Amino acid sequence: xxxxxxxxxxxxxxxxxxxxxxxxxxxxxxxxxxxxxxxxxxxxxxxxxxxxxxxxxxxxxxxxxxxxxxxxxxxxxxxxxxxxxxxxxxxxxxxxxxxxxxxxxxxxxxxxxxxxxxxxxxxxxxxxxxxxxxxxxxxxxxxxxxxxxxxxxxxxxxxxxxxxxxxxxxxxxxxxxxxxxxx
Amino acid sequence: xxxxxxxxxxxxxxxxxxxxxxxxxxxxxxxxxxxxxxxxxxxxxxxxxxxxxxxxxxxxxxxxxxxxxxxxxxxxxxxxxxxxxxxxxxxxxxxxxxxxxxxxxxxxxxxxxxxxxxxxxxxxxxxxxxxxxxxxxxxxxxxxxxxxxxxxxxxxxxxxxxxxxxxxxxxxxxxxxxxxxxxxxxxxxxxxxxxxxxxxxxxxxxxxxxxxxxxxxxxxxxxxxxxxxxxxxxxxxxxxxxxxxxxxxxxxxxxxxxxxxxxxxxxxxxxxxxxxxxxxxxxxxxxxxxxxxxxxxxxxxxxxxxxxxxxxxxxxxxxxxxxxxxxxxxxxxxxxxx
Numbered sequence: 001x002x003x004x005x006x007x008x009x010x011x012x013x014x015x016x017x018x019x020x021x022x023x024x025x026x027x028x029x030x031x032x033x034x035x036x037x038x039x040x041x042x043x044x045x046x047x048x049x050x051x052x053x054x055x056x057x058x059x060x061x062x063x064x065x066x067x068x069x070x071x072x073x074x075x076x077x078x079x080x081x082x083x084x085x086x087x088x089x090x091x092x093x094x095x096x097x098x099x100x101x102x103x104x105x106x107x108x109x110x111x112x113x114x115x116x117x118x119x120x121x122x123x124x125x126x127x128x129x130x131x132x133x134x135x136x137x138x139x140x141x142x143x144x145x146x147x148x149x150x151x152x153x154x155x156x157x158x159x160x161x162x163x164x165x166x167x168x169x170x171x172x173x174x175x176x177x178x179x180x181x182x183x
Numbered sequence: 184x185x186x187x188x189x190x191x192x193x194x195x196x197x198x199x200x201x202x203x204x205x206x207x208x209x210x211x212x213x214x215x216x217x218x219x220x221x222x223x224x225x226x227x228x229x230x231x232x233x234x235x236x237x238x239x240x241x242x243x244x245x246x247x248x249x250x251x252x253x254x255x256x257x258x259x260x261x262x263x264x265x266x267x268x269x270x271x272x273x274x275x276x277x278x279x280x281x282x283x284x285x286x287x288x289x290x291x292x293x294x295x296x297x298x299x300x301x302x303x304x305x306x307x308x309x310x311x312x313x314x315x316x317x318x319x320x321x322x323x324x325x326x327x328x329x330x331x332x333x334x335x336x337x338x339x340x341x342x343x344x345x346x347x348x349x350x351x352x353x354x355x356x357x358x359x360x361x362x363x364x365x366x367x368x369x370x371x372x373x374x375x376x377x378x379x380x381x382x383x384x385x386x387x388x389x390x391x392x393x394x395x396x397x398x399x400x401x402x403x404x405x406x407x408x409x410x411x412x413x414x415x416x417x418x419x420x421x422x423x424x425x426x427x428x429x430x431x432x433x434x435x436x437x438x439x440x441x442x443x444x445x446x447x448x449x450x451x452x453x454x455x456x457x458x459x460x461x462x463x464x465x466x467x468x469x470x471x472x473x474x475x476x477x478x479x480x481x482x483x484x485x486x487x488x489x490x491x492x493x494x495x496x497x498x499x500x501x502x503x504x505x506x507x508x509x510x511x512x513x514x515x516x517x518x519x520x521x
Contacts (some may be wrong), residue, residue: 041413126379133417140398 022157029145033166036138039170040087041079042043043134047094047127048073054120055168073097084138088169088182091131096102098124135169142166189289192280195467198278203465206274213267216260223257225480275465287476294480297333305329306342307371313448315373316385317440321346321366328459334487337375343457344371344408369437369454370483374490376448380415383444384408386428400426405432419443424492431489450490458483 051073059066073093084089104122105112112118146165149158190198227250234246283303292298306326312318325345332339346367351359386406387393394409395416402425410416420428432439435452440451458479461472 036413043414127416130414132421133414136398136417137413140396143398144396 001008017049019157020152023161025154026145026148026158026161026163029141029148033138033145035142036134036141037084037087039134040084040091040131040138041082043127044079044087044091044094047091047098047124047131048121050123050127051094052096054101054124057114057116057120058104058108058111061111062104065104068099069100084167084169087178091135091169100127139168139170142168187277188285188293190285191289192286192469192473195278195282195286199465199469199521201277202274206271206465209267209271209274213264213271216264217268220257220260220264223253223255223260224326227257255410258321272301278465278482279461285465287459290473290476290480291330291332294484295334296336297376298328298330299333299338302329303327306344307340307373311373312344312346312371315371315442315451316383316444317387317442317449317451318367320348322349323347323363325370328457334484335491336485337491339372339487339490341370341372343459344369344451350487360473367451367453368456369452370458371485372448372450372490374448374487375424376446376492378443378446380412382412382415383442384410386420386441386443388432388440391454395420397425398422402429403451405429427492429488431486434486434489448490448492452486 055066055070079087105117148154149163203206204471206210230246230250234243284458291301304327309324312324326342327341330341340458344367345365347363348366349361349363352362353359356486363500388406390407393409395408395413397408397420408416408420435454439452459476
């Protein structure tokens with residue numbers, strides 16, 4: 001009887017350990033996703049800051065167009081509370097604005113040849129790289145999390161904790177091309 | 184590179200024939216003396232062994248006299264061998280020195296854009312290899328054939344490197360003995376790379392031990408990525424860059440490790456052996472040896488082309504590139520062939 005009790009206690013201990021371990025694993029993954037999400041916020045902020053600086057330079061040549069673009073990319077509520085879909089949407093707006101700025105600049109050779117403009121162009125591309133890396137990191141973490149919560153038997157804990165697959169940070173190519181800004 | 188007198192292949196071949204003509208008889212003698220000395224030594228051993236087995240440990244003066252004579256033969260001929268060998272080396276060493284200092288530099292100058300330094304007997308310092316962060320610890324370093332040059336617009340440093348570590352091993356008697364193991368034997372290259380992020384990045388052969396996981400399963404299986412900032416790591420490790428690093432590993436067919444920091448790529452691959460060496464035997468004509476050296480140089484240049492990834496790292500740099508920038512790159516040439 002005592003032997004059976006000991007065996008049951010060991011099994012219960014192992015089961016509880018597994019629950020704690022799996023639950024902690026999910027929590028760590030969620031923390032990593034949160035960090036990656038914050039990383040996207042930082043990258044978006046950097047891209048916004050660079051773009052607004054570039055717009056200030058371009059504004060001297062094309063005030064009306066730049067004003068329109070400035071309104072489009074304006075950070076109305078900030079990025080801290082935004083969902084990943086909202087961030088993706090915003091990233092897509094910034095991308096479009098960056099492209100439009102380039103189109104506007106095409107009409108002003110003097111602007112294009114200025115050192116200031118070229119430096120900002122480099123900074124814009126750098127911020128794009130940064131955002132891409134942040135996006136990939138976020139998606140890697142989400143992918144690992146989504147896989148982990150559907151694999152049996154960890155899926156039992158995931159279901160009990162009401163964990164659901166998370167959406168990726170993606171800017172659809174079609175959506176990118178939809179944007180037509182009337183300048 | 185300082186001005187120096189180069190020798191042509193014909194001149195080196197003449198020098199080789201001279202070594203054979205003047206040094207050859209001494210080498211032949213040295214070999215003969217070596218065999219006689221060896222026979223004396225083995226003869227002594229055999230005689231003493233037979234005596235021990237036949238006489239049951241009793242002293243046999245004749246046997247000992249014979250063994251003594253053979254020992255004297257061994258000593259005399261081993262000394263003669265050493266003397267002849269030394270005379271031969273006196274002919275061979277200048278030839279080898281001429282090859283390394285006056286013939287090989289000429290080949291290197293023909294093969295690379297610009298040679299800043301070539302030091303056959305030197306290499307990278309222990310401090311630099313440690314600084315690369317690829318090898319956390321080692322006890323001994325041997326490097327040679329240090330080459331600092333430029334290839335397709337990229338400055339680089341190259342050298343053959345051997346790293347060894349010392350450790351204690353217990354033997355069957357319960358004692359300990361010191362063992363020296365080679366932990367790396369291959370090439371070490373430092374090439375230019377505009378490191379546009381702040382954090383050092385290490386890509387080490389063998390997966391599963393890194394701090395950064397990429398989206399490429401095959402890359403994760405092949406390499407462990409270590410970096411304090413995951414976003415910085417992924418900024419360098421774009422999908423194109425990961426494919427490219429796998430391509431480098433495929434090219435080397437051996438383990439490779441890379442470190443990115445201080446605007447440089449530190450690369451090493453355990454390719455073994457020595458490159459840029461003249462053939463092992465003096466009997467091989469210079470033009471035959473030259474073929475091997477040329478093959479080594481082609482290999483090094485192809486490897487450098489693959490390491491010329493300064494412009495693969497980011498979109499910003501890619502956009503600045505034109506076809507002109509790529510024309511010297513063999514990877515580009517292969518991809519655009521046909």
